[in-house]
Each structure stands twice: as structure tokens, then as C-alpha cells.
Amino acid sequence: MNDFMYHNPTTIEFGRAKENSIGQYIKEANIESVLLVYGTGSIKKNGLYERVIASLKSNGISYEELDEVVSNPLLSRVNDGIKIVKDKNIQAVLGVGGGSVADSAKAIAAGAKYDGDVWDFFINKAQISEALPVFTVMTLAATASEMNGNSVIINDETSQKYSISSVLVNPVVSVVNPELMATVSKEYLAYSAVDIIAHSIEVYFTASLHPNFNSRIVESIIKTVIETTEVLIENPDDYDARAEFAWVAIQALNGLTPAGTEGGNFPNHMIEHSLSAIYNVAHGAGLSVVIPAWMKWYENQNPEQFKRFAKEIFSEEESSKGIEKLEEWFAKIGAPTTLEAAGIPRSGIQALAQNANALASVWGIGDIYSSDTIAEILEKA
Amino acid sequence: MNDFMYHNPTTIEFGRAKENSIGQYIKEANIESVLLVYGTGSIKKNGLYERVIASLKSNGISYEELDEVVSNPLLSRVNDGIKIVKDKNIQAVLGVGGGSVADSAKAIAAGAKYDGDVWDFFINKAQISEALPVFTVMTLAATASEMNGNSVIINDETSQKYSISSVLVNPVVSVVNPELMATVSKEYLAYSAVDIIAHSIEVYFTASLHPNFNSRIVESIIKTVIETTEVLIENPDDYDARAEFAWVAIQALNGLTPAGTEGGNFPNHMIEHSLSAIYNVAHGAGLSVVIPAWMKWYENQNPEQFKRFAKEIFSEEESSKGIEKLEEWFAKIGAPTTLEAAGIPRSGIQALAQNANALASVWGIGDIYSSDTIAEILEKA
Numbered sequence: 001m002n003d004f005m006y007h008n009p010t011t012i013e014f015g016r017a018k019e020n021s022i023g024q025y026i027k028e029a030n031i032e033s034v035l036l037v038y039g040t041g042s043i044k045k046n047g048l049y050e051r052v053i054a055s056l057k058s059n060g061i062s063y064e065e066l067d068e069v070v071s072n073p074l075l076s077r078v079n080d081g082i083k084i085v086k087d088k089n090i091q092a093v094l095g096v097g098g099g100s101v102a103d104s105a106k107a108i109a110a111g112a113k114y115d116g117d118v119w120d121f122f123i124n125k126a127q128i129s130e131a132l133p134v135f136t137v138m139t140l141a142a143t144a145s146e147m148n149g150n151s152v153i154i155n156d157e158t159s160q161k162y163s164i165s166s167v168l169v170n171p172v173v174s175v176v177n178p179e180l181m182a183t184v185s186k187e188y189l190a191y192s193a194v195d196i197i198a199h200s201i202e203v204y205f206t207a208s209l210h211p212n213f214n215s216r217i218v219e220s221i222i223k224t225v226i227e228t229t230e231v232l233i234e235n236p237d238d239y240d241a242r243a244e245f246a247w248v249a250i251q252a253l254n255g256l257t258p259a260g261t262e263g264g265n266f267p268n269h270m271i272e273h274s275l276s277a278i279y280n281v282a283h284g285a286g287l288s289v290v291i292p293a294w295m296k297w298y299e300n301q302n303p304e305q306f307k308r309f310a311k312e313i314f315s316e317e318e319s320s321k322g323i324e325k326l327e328e329w330f331a332k333i334g335a336p337t338t339l340e341a342a343g344i345p346r347s348g349i350q351a352l353a354q355n356a357n358a359l360a361s362v363w364g365i366g367d368i369y370s371s372d373t374i375a376e377i378l379e380k381a
Numbered sequence: 382m383n384d385f386m387y388h389n390p391t392t393i394e395f396g397r398a399k400e401n402s403i404g405q406y407i408k409e410a411n412i413e414s415v416l417l418v419y420g421t422g423s424i425k426k427n428g429l430y431e432r433v434i435a436s437l438k439s440n441g442i443s444y445e446e447l448d449e450v451v452s453n454p455l456l457s458r459v460n461d462g463i464k465i466v467k468d469k470n471i472q473a474v475l476g477v478g479g480g481s482v483a484d485s486a487k488a489i490a491a492g493a494k495y496d497g498d499v500w501d502f503f504i505n506k507a508q509i510s511e512a513l514p515v516f517t518v519m520t521l522a523a524t525a526s527e528m529n530g531n532s533v534i535i536n537d538e539t540s541q542k543y544s545i546s547s548v549l550v551n552p553v554v555s556v557v558n559p560e561l562m563a564t565v566s567k568e569y570l571a572y573s574a575v576d577i578i579a580h581s582i583e584v585y586f587t588a589s590l591h592p593n594f595n596s597r598i599v600e601s602i603i604k605t606v607i608e609t610t611e612v613l614i615e616n617p618d619d620y621d622a623r624a625e626f627a628w629v630a631i632q633a634l635n636g637l638t639p640a641g642t643e644g645g646n647f648p649n650h651m652i653e654h655s656l657s658a659i660y661n662v663a664h665g666a667g668l669s670v671v672i673p674a675w676m677k678w679y680e681n682q683n684p685e686q687f688k689r690f691a692k693e694i695f696s697e698e699e700s701s702k703g704i705e706k707l708e709e710w711f712a713k714i715g716a717p718t719t720l721e722a723a724g725i726p727r728s729g730i731q732a733l734a735q736n737a738n739a740l741a742s743v744w745g746i747g748d749i750y751s752s753d754t755i756a757e758i759l760e761k762a
Contacts, residue, residue: 001559001624003396008389014641015384178382211625213605213632220597227593243382244592247641251594256637260395260628 001211002262008255010147011173014247018175019137020051023059025173026092026135033062034094034135035085037105039069043096043139048180052096052137064088066108072276072283073100073107075119075155081108082118085132092133092172099143099152099283102136106151106169109134119155122162124362131168137175140184141246142192142284144199144253146174154277161273162359176250178243182236189236190333191284192249193229197222197326198272198287199252203264204309205295205302210261215305218257219312224248226313229333265365268294271374274355281342288335289342292327293380299323339381349378382592383643389636391528392554395628399556400518401432404440406554407473407516414443415475415516416466418486420450424477424520429561433477433518445469447489453657453664454481454488455537456500462489463499466513473514473553480524480533480664483517487532487550490515500536503543505743512549518556521565522627523573523665525580525634527555535658540736542654543743557631559624563617570617571714572665573630574610578603578707579653579668580633584645585690586676586683591642596686599638600693605629607694610714646746649675652755655736662723669716670723673708674761680704720762730759 013025026034034056043049056063066081085093085108093112095105111118113130120126138146145151149170152163184192204210204218225248231241251257258264268290275286299306299319310322327337336342339349353374360369394406407415415437424430437444447462466474466489474493476486492499494511501507519527526532530551533544565573585591585599606629612622632638639645649671656667680687680700691703708718717723720730734755741750 001396001621001628003399005392005394007392011386011388013386015382018384211621211628212608213601213625213629216601216604217598220594220601223597224594240382240592243641244594247382247592248594260624 001260002209004259006255006259007167008147008170009167010170012147012176012250013173014176016177016179018177019048019180020055022052022094022135022137022175023055023057023061026056026061026094027059029092029133029172031061031092031133033088033090034092035066035081035090035108036063037066037069037081037093037095037097037101037108039067039097039101041067046183048096048137048139064090069097069101069104071100072154072161072280073104075153075157078104078107078111078118078153082111085112090132092135094135094137096137096139098138098140099145102138102143102145102171103151103153105134105136106145106149107153107164109169110164110166121164122153122155128164128166128168131166134169134171135173136171137180139180140188140192141181141249142195144250146171146176147250147254150253152273159277159355160358161277162362176246178239178246181242181246186233187334188282188284189229189232190335191282191288193225193333194284194288194291194330194335196225196249196252198268198291200257201291201309202266202268203258203261205298205305206264206267207258207261208263210264210305214257214259214261215308217251221248221252221257222313226329233333265363267365267369270359270363270365270369271356271377273359274352275342275344278348278352278355279342279344281344285336285342288330288337289339289344289381290377292323292330292337293377295323295326296380297377339378349375352378382641383590385640387636387640388548389528389551390548391551393528393557393631394554395557397558397560399558400429400561401436403433403475403516403518403556404436404438404442407437407442407475408440410473410514410553412442412473412514414469414471415473416447416462416471416489417444418447418450418462418474418476418478418482418489420448420478420482422448427564429477429518429520444475445471450478450482450485452481453535453542453661454485456534457537459485459488459492459499459534463492466493471513473516475516475518477518477520479519479521480526483519483524483526483552484532484534486515486517487526487530488534488545490550491545491547502545503534503536509545509547509549512547515550515552516554517552518561520561521569521573522562522630523576525631527552527557528631528635531634533654540658541739542658543740557627559620559627562623562627567614568715569663569665570610570613571716572663572669574606574714575665575669575672575711575716577606577630577633579649579672581638582672583647583649584639584642586679586686587645587648588639588642589644591645591686595638595640595642596689598632602629602633602638603694607710614714646744648746648750651740651744651746651750652737652758654740655733656723656725659729659733659736660723660725662725666717666723669711669718670720670725670762671758673704673711673718674758676704676707677761678758720759730756733759
């Protein structure tokens with residue numbers, strides 16, 4: 001087992017109606033003002049916006065607003081938020097929405113305490129040393145942004161989809177009420193399932209050292225995602241399945257699964273980021289295109305773990321059958337498994353490969369993932 | 382899934398030689414003085430004491446000492462520690478040892494900020510509202526005390542083995558270096574394995590609502606404990622097995638396994654506490670006596686989960702076979718499975734049952750576990 005440090009200070013308030021206490025959680029942290037960050041309006045249609053505002057008001061917390069945060073969230077909007085926070089001397093950031101909103105809230109929180117350009121953190125030009133406290137009320141389960149220090153943002157000037165990771169932007173409190181997630185479309189449910197599986201398998205397959213316990217946790221997550229997704233496709237109102245789905249989404253990327261592993265990396269995310277940066281496809285849809293292609297390309301580099309995956313997840317003896325079954329399952333739940341299905345022309349492969357290779361270099365795996373290699377992988381999609 | 386709050390702020394510093402940085406971790410928390418709590422001397426024989434002191438000194442941290450903390454730690458010694466901390470105005474408590482030392486450190490930390498008798502917290506006469514920061518360097522993996530807010534103490538005047546649970550006494554930082562655990566005797570390795578399994582199965586069997594994901598995590602922990610214990614019996618110096626054992630010990634009682642479950646309780650611990658309070662048997666040895674007896678008594682109250690246990694852990698179809706195999710495994714690793722083997726006379730059953738029933742009442746399960754019922758269970762041991 002590799003040495004590691006594990007620290008996840010986020011409080012998860014999980015369950016029905018907990019969003020009505022968000023003002024209280026913020027007040028308990030001695031905070032009197034927040035920037036309320038949200039998306040393109042669904043929280044105004046379903047009443048969540050009013051409930052959050054009511055909770056803030058009844059706890060004496062003042063607020064400014066930043067709306068119009070889009071999926072694949074943009075740096076320009078993050079900078080808008082940083083400006084408001086600095087101008088109005090706001091004490092904390094509250095994201096109400098999905099992963100894009102939470103990620104934007106974190107980037108704003110980090111940028112608010114930095115004199116330079118917040119993008120410096122994303123390109124490793126500067127390290128986060130201070131941040132405003134972050135709170136979230138989640139309406140989508142997928143990214144685990146509610147219980148980690150990650151934020152993925154697209155620089156709309158350079159088409160780079162890059163990320164930061166710091167415990168300083170871990171939410172102080174995240175509200176996870178599965179009922180708020182019940183209106184997600186079947187399409188986005190499928191993309192979310194793919195995203196959770198992607199978070200689970202990246203280190204599982206790529207680590208040079210991966211203890212059995214870690215493998216068992218990953219397999220527990222994947223089995224549960226498959227099981228609950230199938231229930232939710234049939235019955236979107238099944239609370240228990242929705243709740244279990246939300247909780248394993250968190251476990252897949254809150255630091256538990258890689259603890260003690262060695263040498264793992266995130267090639268599927270790395271390649272996918274170029275798809276959503278250039279073609280604005282949903283992250284999960286990009287991943288369901290990349291994953292089977294990458295697995296076919298990578299299979300022989302870790303044959304034992306691929307065999308284990310096939311056996312544990314799909315009760316198959318051959319590793320290739322495990323890949324095949326996963327690809328079939330993606331298709332079955334409505335996630336694209338080819339570039340064509342995701343609306344990406346094959347003529348775009350070279351540009352995607354170059355964009356992804358630039359990120360590979362930032363993540364320190366540029367040697368393994370040259371543009372040619374990434375193009376070779378994408379050809380399989 | 383039941384509503385829940387999950388918050389575990391402890392930082393785990395896991396790996397080789399991390400104890401040499403304990404002074405740095407304490408300094409980073411802006412603390413300048415600690416009460417160093419330890420046991421009956423083994424840390425002085427193996428050099429750990431000197432390394433911890435050196436780390437404290439090189440980081441400018443002053444210290445007082447409280448030694449002679451025994452297994453099944455005593456309230457009287459906790460009160461000695463509280464007195465030192467109050468008299469010398471010490472800022473934090475550092476436990477270096479196993480679960481008893483960590484538990485004593487927590488009780489001292491809570492008592493130091495309370496004007497009344499610290500035992501008030503254990504009998505629910507008062508609630509912990511403030512505590513000194515706690516740090517630990519662990520030399521034994523079993524209790525998960527390094528990553529939870531629990532403390533179990535014996536009142537040496539009343540022979541009550543009672544507990545507290547508060548996130549306020551969660552360690553700020555715990556050092557878990559598996560190398561420090563390599564000298565544990567085979568006997569205590571077995572007791573530790575039993576303790577971890579006990580932590581895992583209590584809620585697993587007793588919850589009225591136990592999601593599949595929670596069951597999978599518990600089964601992952603138990604499989605890993607069995608696997609690594611068998612490796613360590615053959616080769617105590619296997620670092621990876623030792624490390625995995627230490628990490629799953631933590632996962633078994635850090636709040637993860639019960640999150641979202643409903644109605645679970647800890648009957649095996651409740652009954653065992655009377656064994657170690659009255660006969661001073663090792664906690665794990667008491668548990669290996671109680672568990673098979675309790676399982677046989679309880680089996681019909683949750684037949685599906687017992688069947689699942691037999692299948693997942695021992696590949697057996699019948700639930701009774703699962704109990705039998707676990708009992709055999711306890712015996713195989715050298716843990717007692719009868720009262721006789723633990724040196725407890727059958728004539729003591731009535732007194733044990735009354736002592737345990739008193740604790741059952743404090744834990745709110747006195748109705749289910751009357752003295753007669755507990756005696757009936759112990760008769761099976």
C-alpha cells in the first residue's frame with residue numbers, strides 16, 4: 001500500500017427537505033453573506049430557489065446572485081462571480097445546482113482570495129493558499145463535487161477544459177436531497193451513471209498498485225450504480241434507488257477509492273475533456289464514447305484487473321467480454337458509444353487529440369498519451 | 382435510505398515513518414503544548430517514545446506525560462489526565478498507542494473543558510459541547526478510534542464499561558504507520574480481526590433498513606479482514622497486508638458503513654462490555670465469545686441478511702453455515718468462542734446479564750435485551 005493523506009472535512013446533510021436548513025448551516029459557520037450561484041433557471045421553476053432564499057433570509061444571511069452558469073461551466077462566468085464577491089466583500093459562495101454550479105462556486109471561492117488571474121490555478125502557475133467557504137445544494141448526482149475539492153472549468157477563450165483540486169475549496173456543508181434529483185431526464189441520468197463509473201474505473205485500471213480492498217469498493221460502487229440506474233429508468237420516483245445512486249456518486253470521487261493506490265491516472269477524463277471543450281457534448285456522453293475505446297486499447301496493459309472486472313461486474317470469464325458488456329450497458333441506458341452517436345465528425349479526431357495531449361502534459365501523462373496515441377484510441381470509438 | 386449527516390473531519394496520515402512528523406502536524410494546528418498519553422511502556426522499548434518526543438521538541442511543542450493507560454482503560458486514569466491538563470493549562474491531547482490510549486485521550490479532551498465529572502457524558506447526564514483537540518499515533522489497528530469520535534472507558538468504581546460519541550473529540554490528525562503495528566502478538570491480531578468484524582456486522586444484521594451499497598461495503602471490509610489476517614498469521618512482516626488491515630479497521634467504524642441505514646444497534650458490543658468490565662478479558666476475545674452465540678439467537682429475526690452473509694463471505698447457501706464458518710474461523714485464528722475458553726465461569730452469567738442490561742438501557746435497547754434475554758444468549762456461548 002502506498003503512503004497517503006486522507007482528509008475530507010465536508011459535512012454531508014443527506015435527506016429530504018434538508019435544503020430548507022441551508023441558511024442555518026451557513027449561519028452556524030458564522031457567515032453573514034453569500035454569493036448565490038445557479039444555472040439557467042430550473043431552480044426558479046421548481047420552487048427550490050424560493051426555498052433557499054427563504055432559508056437564507058430567515059437566518060439573516062444577505063446574498064448577491066450569479067445565474068446562467070451552464071453545463072461545461074465557463075471561466076468568463078467564474079470571473080463575473082469573482083468580481084461580485086470582491087466588489088461586495090462577500091464572505092462565502094453557495095452553489096445551488098449540479099456539478100457545473102458547484103465547480104463554478106469553488107473556482108469563485110479560490111479566485112476571490114487571489115490577486116492574479118484564477119486561471120493560474122488551473123494551469124499550475126499558482127497554488128491555492130486560501131479560499132472563501134463553499135456551500136452547495138445539489139440537484140444532480142454525478143460529479144461528487146459536493147464532497148471533494150475538484151473544479152473543472154472551460155476557458156472559453158482557449159477551449160481548454162482544465163481542473164483544480166484543493167481541500168480548501170471542499171464544501172463546508174453540502175445538502176444532498178435525492179428528491180431534488182428526481183426530475184433529471186433519462187438522458188442525464190444515463191450520463192451521470194457513466195460519469196460515476198468513469199470516476200470509479202480510472203484508478204482501478206491504471207494504478208500500478210491497487211489493493212484488493214480498493215477494488216472491492218470500486219466494484220461495490222459500480223454494481224450499485226448499474227442496479228439503481230436500472231430501477232430509476234423504470235421508476236424515476238423510487239426514492240431509495242435515487243438516494244443510493246446519489247450516495248455512491250459521492251463515494252466514487254471523494255478520495256476513498258484511490259487511498260493507498262499508486263500510479264493511477266485519469267486518461268478517460270483527460271480525453272473526454274477535449275470532446276466537451278470543442279464540441280460541447282455532455283461530460284457523461286463524452287465519457288461513454290471514450291471509455292470502451294480506451295478499454296480496448298488499454299486492456300493488455302493490465303490483463304488481470306480487466307479479467308477481475310469482467311468477473312465481478314458481469315460474471316464473465318474473459319476480459320474482452322467485460323468491455324463488451326459495459327459498452328452494451330451504456331447503449332442500453334441511452335449513452336452514446338461512438339463519435340458519430342455523440343455528433344462528433346471523425347475529421348475532428350486530430351484536433352481532439354492535440355487538445356487532449358495538451359491536458360495530458362499538464363497532468364504529467366503527456367509521455368504516455370501523445371497526440372498519435374490519443375488519435376489511435378479515438379479511432380476505436 | 383434514511384436521512385443522515387456525515388461529517389468526519391479527521392486527517393489520516395497513513396504510511397511509513399509518519400510518526401516523525403507528529404510535531405509538525407500539531408504545530409500546523411497552532412498548538413504549543415500537549416498531554417502525551419500512552420500505555421504501559423512498550424513505546425519506550427521500541428523507540429517510538431523517543432521519536433515522538435524528538436518530533437515534539439523540534440517543533441517547539443512542550444509536553445506533560447500520562448502513562449500507565451491499560452487495555453480496558455480506566456476512568457480513574459482519565460481523571461488523572463484531566464487534572465494535569467487543567468493544572469498546567471495544556472492545549473491538546475496526544476495519544477500514542479492503541480485504542481485504549483486513543484479513547485483515554487478523547488475522554489481527557491472532553492473532560493478538560495467541563496466543570497463537572499467527565500463520567501456525566503458517559504451516562505448521558507451531560508452533552509459534550511467543547512473539547513481540546515486530540516491527536517493520535519496508533520500502534521494497533523482495531524477500534525477505529527483514530528478516525529471517530531468514540532471513547533469507551535471503564536468506571537473502576539462501578540464496573541461499568543460505557544462510551545461517548547462526539548465529533549468534537551474526533552482526532553484532528555491521526556498517524557497510522559502500519560510498521561508500528563507489526564509487533565502485535567498473534568493473539569491480539571486475532572482479537573483485532575474479531576473487533577473489526579464485530580464493528581462491521583452489528584448494523585449489517587440489526588438495521589431495519591440496510592441498502593445494498595452498505596451491505597457491499599461491509600462485505601468488502603470483512604473479506605479483506607479475513608484475507609489479510611490469514612496473510613499476517615503466516616507472515617507478520619507483510620507490509621501490504623498489515624496496511625490494508627489497518628485501513629479497513631478504520632473504515633469499519635468511521636461512520637461510512639451505517640450512513641443511510643435505519644434502526645441498527647450494537648448488541649454484541651453491549652453484551653461484551655460486561656465481559657471485559659467484570660472479567661477484564663480483551664475486548665476482541667469477549668466479542669468472539671459473544672458473536673456466534675448472538676448470531677444463533679438472532680438469525681431468525683433477519684433471515685435474508687444472514688443468508689446473504691453466508692453466501693457473500695463463505696460461499697455457503699444456508700445461513701446457519703455462515704455462522705458456523707465464522708465461528709470456525711474465529712477458533713482457527715486463536716480467538717475464544719466459548720465462555721470457558723475465555724476463562725469465564727458459567728456461574729457468572731446472571732451477573733453479566735444484569736451488567737449488560739444496564740448498558741442496554743443507556744443505549745435505548747433495554748426492552749429488547751432484558752437480563753433474561755442476555756442470559757439466554759450467553760448460555761449459547
